[in-house]
Amino acid sequence: MEPTRPRAALLSIEDAHSPDAVRAPRLHRPRPADLTFGATDLEFSIMHLPFEQFPALSAIKTCRHVFAQRIPGIDVSHDKAEVLDRLDAAHREIRNATGFGDWPLFTAQQVHGNKITVLDSRLHRLYASQRGKDEGERLEQTDPGTTLTLPLSLPKGEATQDTRGYAKNSEKTGILHKRQTEFPARDGIITNQRGVALGIYVADCCAVYIVDPKTPAIGLVHSGRKGTELGVVTNAIRQMIERFGSDPVNMVVQLSPCIRPPHYEIDFAAEIIRQCRAQGAQHIHDFATCTACDLGRYYSYRAEKGKTGRMLAVLGLDPVIAS
Numbered sequence: 001m002e003p004t005r006p007r008a009a010l011l012s013i014e015d016a017h018s019p020d021a022v023r024a025p026r027l028h029r030p031r032p033a034d035l036t037f038g039a040t041d042l043e044f045s046i047m048h049l050p051f052e053q054f055p056a057l058s059a060i061k062t063c064r065h066v067f068a069q070r071i072p073g074i075d076v077s078h079d080k081a082e083v084l085d086r087l088d089a090a091h092r093e094i095r096n097a098t099g100f101g102d103w104p105l106f107t108a109q110q111v112h113g114n115k116i117t118v119l120d121s122r123l124h125r126l127y128a129s130q131r132g133k134d135e136g137e138r139l140e141q142t143d144p145g146t147t148l149t150l151p152l153s154l155p156k157g158e159a160t161q162d163t164r165g166y167a168k169n170s171e172k173t174g175i176l177h178k179r180q181t182e183f184p185a186r187d188g189i190i191t192n193q194r195g196v197a198l199g200i201y202v203a204d205c206c207a208v209y210i211v212d213p214k215t216p217a218i219g220l221v222h223s224g225r226k227g228t229e230l231g232v233v234t235n236a237i238r239q240m241i242e243r244f245g246s247d248p249v250n251m252v253v254q255l256s257p258c259i260r261p262p263h264y265e266i267d268f269a270a271e272i273i274r275q276c277r278a279q280g281a282q283h284i285h286d287f288a289t290c291t292a293c294d295l296g297r298y299y300s301y302r303a304e305k306g307k308t309g310r311m312l313a314v315l316g317l318d319p320v321i322a323s
Contacts, residue, residue, distance in 0.1 A: 050297070051094050054254045056285040057209060061318070062216045065209060066098040067256055068312040069297050076299070076309035083309050084201065091312045100197045103316060107199040108186040110222045114230035116239050117183045119191035188221035188236045192244045195319035199312055203299040204291050206258035206269055207313030208233050210240065212251050217244040220315045224258075228268040228275070237279045248280030255286040256313055259302055263292035 050069040057065045071090040076083045095105070108117060180199070183189070189198045190210075198220040200207045205224030210233075212218070219236040221227075240246040253276050261267050269286060276284050291298040291311075299308040 049090055049094050049097065051098065053098070054209075054285065056252055056283070057211060057254050057315075060211055060213045060252060062213050063211050063218060063315065063317050064099045065254075065315045066094060066100075066313075067207070068094045068314075070295070070299055070309065070311070074309065077307040080310070087309055087312075094312070095197065095314060098314075100314060100316060103195055103197040105180045105197045105199050105314070106189055106191075107180060107182045107201070108189055108222060109182055109184045110187055110201065110205075111185055112222075112224060112226040112230075113185065113187050114227060114232040114235050115186050116188045116190060116219075116221075116232070116236050117186045118239060118243055119189060119193055119196060120243065121193060187223070187227050187232050188219060190217065190219035190236055190240050190243070191317070192217040194317040197314050197316045199314050201310035201312055202256060202258065202291075203301040203308050203310050204259035204264070206272060207256035207311075208236075208272060209254040209256070209313065209315050210236060210251055211254075211315070212240060212244070212246040214250040215244050215246050216317055217246050218315055218317055220313060223268070223272055225264075225266060225268045228271050231275060233272050234275045234279060237276065237281065249282055251276075251281045251283065253281050253284045255284075256311070257287075257289035257291050257298055259292050259300060260288065260290040263290060263300075263302060 050071065052067045052069060053065060054067070057063065068091055071087055074086050074090070076086065078086070095101070095103075106117070106119065188200075188208075191198065192215060198218065200220050200222045202222065205222055205227070208219075208221040208223050210219035210221065217240050219240055221233050221236045223232050227233075237246075237248060237251070240251075241248065255269055255272060258269055260269060269288070273284050273286060289298075292300040292303040295303060299311055301308055
């Protein structure tokens with residue numbers, strides 16, 4: 001039986017929160033009047049933004065996810081840092097529209113390696129290079145070559161600066177709220193924490209969503225040709241087993257759109273699937289969507305010769321336990 005293809009969505013903010021939108025996203029493209037960009041700060045007049053959601057993940061009631069597509073009207077012929085700044089407002093609106101709201105966003109530097117960041121419930125500090133001077137030295141290094149364990153929150157009254165914004169604590173909860181925290185020299189993040197958004201940027205490489213709905217725990221991994229050769233997804237699955245007690249049999253794995261032959265020399269997506277199966281994962285979903293085949297919907301580093309934007313994959317565990 002041929003698998004059901006993912007249905008992409010450009011939903012109004014109101015539609016995105018409806019039960020029907022989660023189960024059956026609709027395909028639209030934004031009309032010119034829907035998007036208004038300021039010359040300096042990319043101000044938006046937004047009713048629609050381009051993103052897609054995958055049926056296999058939408059069916060899991062304990063998690064939320066989104067895959068932001070190409071954002072129309074933004075000049076992306078700049079270096080990566082400038083491009084991400086230009087895309088930031090649209091990406092934030094998409095996160096808001098898909099239920100992530102003010103969740104803290106954790107991303108990886110993405111160096112085409114195999115190292116994974118672990119976020120668990122035991123810590124209350126940020127990565128050493130991103131802490132303020134008054135925050136001490138409390139970092140657990142579980143495996144210098146493989147993982148880090150990072151904090152989720154700060155004690156009330158403390159704040160931390162990161163690489164892409166400033167932290168802000170909620171007056172009511174004391175939980176850390178910040179634009180974004182980027183973990184250096186990492187290509188994936190796993191967590192068992194609720195209300196935390198994991199993010200990966202891609203423009204031909206694959207964003208691999210891993211969800212264990214039983215534990216629950218999740219992982220989001222950046223895997224291109226080199227990262228796949230180094231086994232970054234394998235490492236993420238093994239770390240979920242070791243750190244959270246996940247069983248690969250329960251895992252749902254979803255591959256994002258990525259570059260494929262004949263636009264690329266090898267099919268690294270097929271190798272990602274093989275590696276997931278080798279670890280015992282059985283529920284693996286891939287719709288063989290090629291980023292270089294549809295430049296109207298996706299960015300492609302190869303097809304656009306490096307002058308391109310980035311799609312944003314986001315995954316998080318719902319803070320409310322589904323009944």
